[in-house]
Amino acid sequence: MGYANIILSLTCKRARAAFLLAPFILLPVSLLAADAQDTVTTICATCHGADGNSTDPVNPKLAGMGQEYLLRQLNAFASGKRRDEIMSAIIASIDSNDFPKLAAYYGPKQPSPGKVQNQQLAAKGRPLYEDGNTDSGVPACAGCHQSDGRGNARFPRLAGQHQAYTVKQLNDYKSGRRATDPLMTTVGKRLTADEIKAVAEYIAGL
Ligand code: HEC
Numbered sequence: 001m002g003y004a005n006i007i008l009s010l011t012c013k014r015a016r017a018a019f020l021l022a023p024f025i026l027l028p029v030s031l032l033a034a035d036a037q038d039t040v041t042t043i044c045a046t047c048h049g050a051d052g053n054s055t056d057p058v059n060p061k062l063a064g065m066g067q068e069y070l071l072r073q074l075n076a077f078a079s080g081k082r083r084d085e086i087m088s089a090i091i092a093s094i095d096s097n098d099f100p101k102l103a104a105y106y107g108p109k110q111p112s113p114g115k116v117q118n119q120q121l122a123a124k125g126r127p128l129y130e131d132g133n134t135d136s137g138v139p140a141c142a143g144c145h146q147s148d149g150r151g152n153a154r155f156p157r158l159a160g161q162h163q164a165y166t167v168k169q170l171n172d173y174k175s176g177r178r179a180t181d182p183l184m185t186t187v188g189k190r191l192t193a194d195e196i197k198a199v200a201e202y203i204a205g206l
């Protein structure tokens, strides 16, 4: 074999090896994880807990949320309709074929109760949650999310969610950073900063 041929065969081998390895480098999770459990254990559980009840208040609890809702949110992070430095980057590394499995894993888990830290603030949030604010045109949250906040197939569960997470979502709807739902964008835009804090505190205690 001449020198040129050796070089050629080496580059071809290298190119083939790179080709074969590329999907594993780009999509380690989707190709190597046997099922959602592996992905949950190695990635999601760090922030959301293996049982879907996160302890850090910036990470939402996923336990008890509708699977369809969870799936919609994973797709929204993937498409950019919903943006977050952390979640958007994580979702970009996961095969979208795994999204339904992840939603089906977390949705049926038992949600843990939340904790009210400021009773006075929660008491202020209650009338807004139950009746809305007719002056500014905020509809009653309970009308869709239900009085006990457990939600249903269309409207996500809010009950027991961490205050910090709820506050961030309402601000993200308000600013348009989260554009997953025109209705909640309108609700967010009509809420004041004080109302957001109060209603988030009330929701934590549901
Ligand atoms: C490093 C921490 C971290 C990891 C790891 C992580 N998440 Fe998240 N997740 C977050 C944060 C923070 C948010 C809130 C994002 C926002 O504010 O929009 C979030 C939001 C979500 C939501 C939206 C919940 C809702 O109520 O709308 C879903 C669904 C979700 N994550 C699923 C997953 C899954 C599945 C994995 C594993 C593949 C995962 N996350 C890994 C931090 C994390």
Ligand code: HEC
Pocket: 060, 072, 128, 129, 138, 139, 140, 141, 142, 143, 144, 145, 154, 155, 156, 157, 158, 166, 169, 170, 180, 181, 183, 184, 187, 199
């Ligand atoms: C007309 C129905 C409706 C009303 C009224 C409504 N919501 Fe929503 N809400 C929704 C829907 C639908 C979603 C899911 C939107 C999406 O996919 O982003 C949602 C999502 C949310 C979320 C995000 C949950 C999560 O896990 O990320 C929060 C927080 C929320 N609503 C709080 C409120 C509050 C507080 C009020 C009252 C001030 C309210 N909503 C009124 C329908 C409603």
